[in-house]
Amino acid sequence: MGMAQSARMPQSSQTTNQITGQRKWWALATVLLTMFFSSMDSTVVSTAMPTIIGDLKGLSLYAWVTAAYMMGSAVTIPIYGKLSDVFGRKPFYLIGLILFALGSAISGQAHTMMELVIARGFQGIGAGAMQSMPRATIGDIFSPKERSKWMGVMMATFGISSIIGPALGGWITDSFSWRWVFYINLPFAALAIIGVVATLPKVRSEQKVKVDxxxxxxxxxxxxxxxxxxxxxxxxxxxxxxxxxxxxxxxxxxxxxxxxxxxxxADPLLAPALFKNRIFSTSLILGVLVGMTMYGSLMFLPIYVQGVIGLSAQSSGWVMSPMMIGFIAGSMISGQIMSRTGRYKILAVFSGAVLAVGSLLLNQMNVHTTWTTVVINMVVLGLGIGSLMPLMNMAVQNAFPYKMMGTVNSTQQFVQSIGGVVALPIFGSILDKAFTNKLNATMPTSLGAFKHQLTAMNPQTLLTPQAQQALAKTFTKFGAAGHQMYLQLMDSVKVSLTFGIQHLFEVGLVFAILCFIGTFFLPEMKLKGQEYFKADGSTEDDI
Incomplete structure (x- = not known):
């Protein structure tokens, strides 16, 4: 936009930063609250899933509870992002929060597994807005150089929610009912709605835009x-x-x-021109690779710790805490370094190296690995993931005009979400196949009658208390020797599970190494400081 045209633009059509003074801190608090409870939702629900499966008798639809939520959010993220650039963040924050709250209420009322799956899909449509809006809103409040610090805080908020979520989910399920893991979203959503209404500006664009x-x-x-x-x-x-x-x-x-x-x-949803920008395209590739590495550890490390290390199911809610602590530390440190230096290239290469080392350490684990070693390995991996994620967000935001903030952020988030949806079944298939092959090779011949029963089960659900109780019950017919047979069987499961997860971690290491190599190709553009925002509220991009 030329300077003359910018000067003629009425104040009401301004689509640049309008959150200033004390109001911006309340807006930031709203963003962090939204980020906290939306990211906490998935971890709270995952802890309650064994109980939900037992109550609703829906093991066959187990994966769909998560898949429906992820698909609902993934397909709507770019739509919310594009529309928010035209009409502002406020209406889509509100739409997302309302849909998410309704989906949570319906999920809590579900009486069949299919009802829960449909409700979770509806909830995911609302989550699409809550996942795409926070990053863009940080851009509404701060200049690119300042954003890096607060983007790190936002990523740390995600890490904290991931630590609190599983423990909270277990406590709610045990003390009240699994239905309250959904109902607890309602007061958080109400607070966030009040914050959005009170702090975010209402933006009206006078430009004629045709929604795609x-x-x-x-x-x-x-x-x-x-x-x-x-x-x-x-x-x-x-x-x-x-x-x-x-x-x-x-x-x-x-x-x-x-x-x-x-x-x-005329006004595309995902502008092809975005992908011609090397910072944007490289950041997307790095984001997918980091996401693949992260999902491989987040989803399957708890299985390793519970099934191989032997941590009790009651303590499983804290399994990922070391990794999330590393994630939080990495996010905060990365954000502070970028805010102070205005640079990110060397930090990206170093963070990629830490990620690769952390993934390599996971590959060294076996049936004899101690819990202390697992904790150290998870902290290192968390540091690498935590420092890279806000860095990629900042690199992309800094490379584009302010008026495209929602579009570029949502596209980046969209690609990362797709990467997660794709990664989970790939990793799951690797684990299932390796587990089955090893179990067939290691199971004692005296237990051959149980081979088909075990190989038909998903290793991810085999370790639930309900599954183990059902399995142990089948041995009661053998009398006193039955318990010993059950222990032999579980030893074979343990060895096979370790073998399968080692194969899975090998694939994760490949993604981590590719990510490290990719950081060398990330172009650097010095982060803009306070000069980004002009006295009249416009930005350098408008001039």
Whole structure:
């Protein structure tokens, strides 16, 4: 936008930073509150899942409770981001919070597993706004150089919620009911709604913008079969089955049409020009690689600790605390360094190296590894992940005009979410296959009758108290020798589980090494300071 045109623009159409003075600190508190309880939701629910499965009798739909939520948020993130650049963050914060609260209330009322899955999908649609808006709102409040510090605080908030969530979920489930792990979202949502109404400005753009609704529909139609394909692959259907191939190929064709449409759209949902920016494209690739490494550890380290190290199920809520403490420390340190220096390239390379070392340490673990060693390894990995995530956000925000803040942030978040949805079934399939093969090779011949029963079970659910109790009960018919047979069987499970998770960590190491190499290709642009915001409230990007 030229200077003359900027000068003629009425104050009411201003779409740059409008949150100043004391109000910005209340806005920041609202952002952190929203970030806290939306990220805490998934960890609280995961702790309650064994109880939910036992109550609703829905083991076959176990994975869908998480998958529906992730898909609902993933497909709506870019839509919220684009619209917020036009109409401001406020209305979409409110829409997201209301939908999330309604989804939470309906989830708490679910009486069948299918009802819960549908409610979680609805809840995920609201979460899409809550995942994309906070990063952009930080950009509304602070200059790029200041943002790095507060982006680190925001990532630390995510880490804290991940520590508190599992313990809170276990306490709520034991003390009240699993339904309250959903109801607890309601007061947080109410507080956040009050904060959004009171602190965020109402932005009205006088520019004529045509919302790319058709592009949004095409994108969703293309994404859903691919996401379903990855969700079902290796569990409900084989990877190369006709149904899987149909979903992957059909989705890819529709997404190819989406790309063609976006190139011609007057105001595209995902502007192809974004991907020509090296900072943006490199950050997206790094984000996917970090996400793959993170999901591989977050989802499967608890299985290793509980099934191999032997930590009790009651203590499993604290399993990931060391990694999250490392994550928090990495986020805070990374943010402070960027805020003080205005640079991020050397920090990115160093953080990538720490990530690779942490992943390598996980690969050294076996059945004899002590809990102390696991804690150290998790802290190192958490430091690498925590320092890289806010860095990539800042690099992207700094590389684009303010008016594109919502679009670039949501696109980055969208790609990372897709990476998570894709990573989980891939890692799960690796674990299932390696576990099954090793179990077939190591199980004593005297227990051959139980081989089919175990290999048919998902290793991720085999360690739930309900599954173990049911398995132990089958041995009671053998009398006094039954307990010894059960212990032999669980020893075989332990060895097989270790073997499977080691294979999984090897794949994670590949992602971590690729991420480290990728940091060398991340271009650096010095972070802008207070000069970014002009006296009239505009930014350098408007001039």
């Amino acid at each position: 609704w058709l592009g949004s529909v095409i994108m969703i139609v293309g994404l859903i079969p691919i996401l379903l394909g990855f969700t079902w692959a290796g569990t409900k259907y084989a990877w190369g089955s006709p149904i899987e191939l149909t979903m992957f190929i059909g989705g890819a064709i529709v997404l190819a049409l989406f790309v063609l449409w976006e190139r011609k759209a």
